Amino acid sequence: MDLYDAINRRRDTRAEFTGEPVLEETLARVLSAAHAAPSVGLSQPWDFVLVRDLETRRRFRDHVLQEREVFAGTLPPERAGTFSRIKVEGICEASLGVVVGYDPGRGGQHVLGRHAIADAGLYSVCCAIQNLWLSATAEGLGVGWVSLYREDFLRELVGLPAHVRPVAWLCLGTVADLPDIPDLERHGWRHRSPLETVVHEGRYRGAGPQATSS
Ligand SMILES: Cc1cc2nc3c(=O)[nH]c(=O)nc-3n(C[C@H](O)[C@H](O)[C@H](O)COP(=O)(O)O)c2cc1C
Numbered sequence: 744m745d746l747y748d749a750i751n752r753r754r755d756t757r758a759e760f761t762g763e764p765v766l767e768e769t770l771a772r773v774l775s776a777a778h779a780a781p782s783v784g785l786s787q788p789w790d791f792v793l794v795r796d797l798e799t800r801r802r803f804r805d806h807v808l809q810e811r812e813v814f815a816g817t818l819p820p821e822r823a824g825t826f827s828r829i830k831v832e833g834i835c836e837a838s839l840g841v842v843v844g845y846d847p848g849r850g851g852q853h854v855l856g857r858h859a860i861a862d863a864g865l866y867s868v869c870c871a872i873q874n875l876w877l878s879a880t881a882e883g884l885g886v887g888w889v890s891l892y893r894e895d896f897l898r899e900l901v902g903l904p905a906h907v908r909p910v911a912w913l914c915l916g917t918v919a920d921l922p923d924i925p926d927l928e929r930h931g932w933r934h935r936s937p938l939e940t941v942v943h944e945g946r947y948r949g950a951g952p953q954a955t956s957s
Contacts (some may be wrong), residue, residue, distance in 0.1 A: 749881045754921045756885030756914065760836040763917040769882050770839075773915070774924055776878030782867035783857050786850025789871045789910075792901045794840035803892070803900060803912065804834040810891040829930050832889045838916030842897065844907040868910050875913065885918035 744752070755856055765773075776792060780891060782788060794800060811831055845868045855949075857863045876886045889912040898911040927933050 744881045746851040746877075749877045752921055753876055754885070755925065756837075756887045756916075756918055756921065757830040757926060758836075758883050759918040759920055759922065760833045760838070760887075760912060760914065760916045761919055762836055762838060765838045765884060765916060769884070770915075773875055773878045773882060773884070777871040777875035779869035780867065780874045782850075782857035782870065784850050784853075784862040785862065786851040786857070786867065788846050788864045789868045790844040790903075790907060791887075792842040792903070793843065794842060794901060795858055797835065800834050800840055803840070803897070804832065806893070806896050806900075807832050807834065807889060807891045810893070814891065821887070825930060825932055829926060829932060831891055833850060833885075833887050833914045834889065834912070836916075837885075837887065837914035841875070841911075841913040841915050842901050842903070842909055843868060843911045843913060845910050846907045848906055863907075865910065868913040872911055872913070879915060883918075885914075885916060885921060888912075889913040889914060919946075945957050 770793075777791065778787065780789075789916070794803075815826055818826055845865055847864050850857075850864075856866070872888070876888075879886045882895060892909075892912065894909050897903075897912065898905070898907070901909075922929070925935070929936065
């Protein structure tokens with residue numbers, strides 16, 4: 744698969760996991776791709792906790808389902824109806840979970856490029872996640888990013904130290920297929936905006952038409 748194929752085939756995966764184990768050498772390639780990501784000051788501030796144990800995954804899934812209800816409670820009735828039809832995780836159905844952590848202490852006291860923008864460390868972790876996601880796609884695997892959780896709960900669940908921030912729970916695994924259309928579009932939650940609404944020539948020219956909706 745070439746890079747653009749992987750970019751276009753990549754999908755957030757929830758219902759398509761088969762639960763078959765991922766070959767260890769494949770997992771190693773996917774994690775190596777994540778670890779090859781760019782990072783501010785070459786700090787490589789990420790950690791990956793591999794969660795295979797089903798009981799831990801069940802506990803996390805139950806927590807996510809609670810948070811789903813919290814979010815649902817904030818929605819007006821029509822949006823709540825649409826949201827009720829959307830699956831937001833495949834935690835137990837995936838082959839494994841990958842908790843991605845951000846360690847701001849990595850890279851020492853003087854991280855080159857982070858003195859004015861502390862978030863640059865977090866951006867680096869997101870680069871690693873995207874590398875992982877694209878690599879998994881090229882390997883024929885699915886990835887689903889879950890963010891409906893409280894950070895303290897996840898930190899405690901997988902034993903991250905207090906200074907390591909959980910950035911994502913990634914459901915990773917073998918899939919029956921990857922859908923062509925994102926779930927949120929298929930359910931009418933939200934649609935992708937055209938490229939021209941977000942490209943600005945020279946100076947920012949005002950909010951795109953979809954910027955404030957829902
Ligand atoms: C930071 C981040 C957090 C996300 N959190 C969730 C989540 O909690 N549950 C979920 O079902 N999808 C989650 N997603 C996936 C998005 O819904 C998905 O990327 C988007 O709808 C576009 O679909 P696609 O990834 O298939 O192109 C998340 C994606 C990102 C980048």
